[in-house]
Amino acid sequence: MTEGPEMSSLLVNESGRLIPGSVQYGIRRYVKPQGWMAEDTGMLQYVIAPEEKGGNRLELHFCITGNMYCKEQVGGCRECKAHNTANCPKQFESVDLLTFTFTPSVLAQFVKSRAASNTLADDVLTFRHTQSFSQLVPLCNRMRSVLDGITSHNYTDTLENIFVNAQTQMLLLYSLDCMLGEKEIDVITCKFLANGADRDKILKARDVLIEHIGEPITIKELSRKVAMNECYLKKGFKEMFGTTIFDFYQNQRMEHAKYLLYEKGLSVTEVSMMLGYSSISHFSTAFKKHTGLKPCELLLR
Known part of the structure; x- marks a missing residue:
């Protein structure tokens, strides 16, 4: 290695x-x-x-x-x-x-x-x-798929950062699952996920969330975009990705905020606006809850 x-x-x-x-x-x-x-x-x-x-x-x-x-x-x-x-x-x-x-x-x-x-x-x-x-x-098939995405995608700059963030979390999940021999994520407790078309809808929902990183989207809107019942969407997302839709979306937004602040050198005001927050204070509160730091403190590290 x-x-x-x-x-x-x-x-x-x-x-x-x-x-x-x-x-x-x-x-x-x-x-x-x-x-x-x-x-x-x-x-x-x-x-x-x-x-x-x-x-x-x-x-x-x-x-x-x-x-x-x-x-x-x-x-x-x-x-x-x-x-x-x-x-x-x-x-x-x-x-x-x-x-x-x-x-x-x-x-x-x-x-x-x-x-x-x-x-x-x-x-x-x-x-x-x-x-x-x-x-x-x-390296199971699902892990190979994630690695192929990371090595072969065509995204650049901001979109690359968002994409790699999401894929990296999947690598962590699959690696821990393989290491510990836990099979929970392979067990389909939601019967509707036995249908490949429904699993594809959940995957599409994740992609839609990433695409709307700066345009907050409600679960109702998300369910319409992927043509799936809200209840099924929430249950299926939690089972496939091990997290709620809200937590996944917030995590992606905050990780992207770090990138915009630290690597791109944008101001707190600019990042707050780009991520769709109604005020700087709301953004700063969410950022500190996720990272333990205020946005300005990240730049001092």
């Missing part, structure tokens, strides 16, 4: 994000070395190191091979732009290395009540498990 010295000269693209209080991630893309035989793999690392600079953290590492890309990163070459990728002279097979780092403050939002937390997953998310460990994460 580590970068070998023989791969350093083959790096063709690198991206990532480093925002205090948010999930940190990095993606490195290499030309696949000739004779490379390693299989796709994932690893979860749980680190207890309060004395270190990085402190306690949960890391996800993935190595994905076999994706095809054009060496002209923006838009591709002439053949790629003409959707004639089979004749692309600059196409190469890649090795993608992805790293995601979750801090205690980020993970705390997923545990509603520490007093009621009594599972290994809760102990990991709250860093009450006292020993560091590493564990391989099997």
